[in-house]
Amino acid sequence: MLGLGADRLRADMNRLLALLFHQGVLDEQFLQLQQLQDESSPNFVSEVVNIYFHESEKLLRNLRGLLMEKEFADYKKMGIHLNQFMGSSSSIGAKRVRNVCVAFRAASEQTNRAGCLRALELLEHEYCYLKNKLHELFQIEQQRALAAGVRYPMQN
Amino acid sequence: MEDIGARILAGDHQVQYGQNQRTKIKALVVDDNMINQALHRTLLRNLGIENHVVGNGREAVDVHCSGRRFDLILMDLDMPVMNGIEATKKLRAMGIQSTIAGVSSRSVDENIQEFWEAGLDDYQQKPLNFPKLVSILQKVNHSV
Numbered sequence: 157m158l159g160l161g162a163d164r165l166r167a168d169m170n171r172l173l174a175l176l177f178h179q180g181v182l183d184e185q186f187l188q189l190q191q192l193q194d195e196s197s198p199n200f201v202s203e204v205v206n207i208y209f210h211e212s213e214k215l216l217r218n219l220r221g222l223l224m225e226k227e228f229a230d231y232k233k234m235g236i237h238l239n240q241f242m243g244s245s246s247s248i249g250a251k252r253v254r255n256v257c258v259a260f261r262a263a264s265e266q267t268n269r270a271g272c273l274r275a276l277e278l279l280e281h282e283y284c285y286l287k288n289k290l291h292e293l294f295q296i297e298q299q300r301a302l303a304a305g306v307r308y309p310m311q312n
Numbered sequence: 313m314e315d316i317g318a319r320i321l322a323g324d325h326q327v328q329y330g331q332n333q334r335t336k337i338k339a340l341v342v343d344d345n346m347i348n349q350a351l352h353r354t355l356l357r358n359l360g361i362e363n364h365v366v367g368n369g370r371e372a373v374d375v376h377c378s379g380r381r382f383d384l385i386l387m388d389l390d391m392p393v394m395n396g397i398e399a400t401k402k403l404r405a406m407g408i409q410s411t412i413a414g415v416s417s418r419s420v421d422e423n424i425q426e427f428w429e430a431g432l433d434d435y436q437q438k439p440l441n442f443p444k445l446v447s448i449l450q451k452v453n454h455s456v
Contacts, residue, residue, distance in 0.1 A: 188441045192354045204350050211346060239390055243417045244347045247439040 165300035172293055179252075181286055186249030202294050208248050212283055215241045219276055223269070234264045234272070241279075253282050337452060338381070339363040342372040342399065343388040343415070348438065352386055352415075355445050368392055369399025376403060382410050384452050386440070389416035389427055397430045404431035413448045415440055 176182045193200040215237050222234055238261045245254035256279045263271030339361050341352045349365050356363040364382070366372050368391040385403070389396040400412055413434040414427050424435060434451050436444045 185439050185441070192358060194358070197354060200354060204347055207346050207350065239417070240345065243345050243438060246417060247347045247351055
């Protein structure tokens with residue numbers, strides 16, 4: 157029964173991953189991260205993704221802070237934050253977030269404040285969706301590991 | 313001689329790149345982004361390559377001034393304090409002959425000519441993965 161639980165949870169994980177790939181939320185770089193996870197670094201993916209969450213939220217706060225300034229004109233600083241966000245998103249395979257950053261950067265290069273504000277709203281939305289889905293994925297993974305771990309000692 | 317590159321490209325990520333050499337290859341990761349630092353460090357470690365990480369070009373120059381040497385330097389372009397172009401120029405001016413691979417989010421179509429001219433041996437667009445790293449490693453002259 158416990159074995160079936162682990163298998164079912166693995167199927168749930170694969171279904172969620174397939175959905176995220178199909179929606180374009182993730183790309184093959186996420187699979188590269190998974191391939192780097194092994195016995196010596198069993199939590200590599202969640203550790204890297206948690207760093208990404210921490211860094212992204214800081215960047216989003218900075219971007220919102222800049223755009224809310226009354227006399228905002230520092231598009232160069234905005235570009236630096238966006239390059240960071242784009243780089244990090246590419247590195248974990250967060251394709252849709254990265255694509256919104258590209259559009260945001262284009263608006264920034266045109267010093268289009270209204271366009272930047274719209275892009276920021278979209279970026280916050282996409283990031284929120286990504287974060288929720290990755291949390292869901294890691295929760296299923298934890299439950300699967302627990303279910304599999306409870307099973308294995310009984311087989312000895 | 314074993315084709316390590318072919319094994320990695322075929323999906324064998326347990327190959328230890330350093331084991332067939334008399335001494336292990338040493339690499340320096342120069343990147344201000346924590347995620348890329350973690351990614352590059354793990355890619356290198358999984359290939360058995362000893363590695364050190366610094367956060368900008370100035371730190372890369374300083375680590376060489378302290379006497380350390382590396383076979384391979386993975387150099388990001390856009391970094392605070394000192395960027396990849398300046399750091400590469402400084403290292404070459406110091407006589408550093410390590411293989412320096414530029415690793416940046418800019419595509420090869422964008423203007424990276426200045427980066428090449430600073431003294432790169434190779435360039436790969438981020439994100440880095442095993443096939444790209446193997447391609448870089450094939451240029452490493454393990455003589456440090």
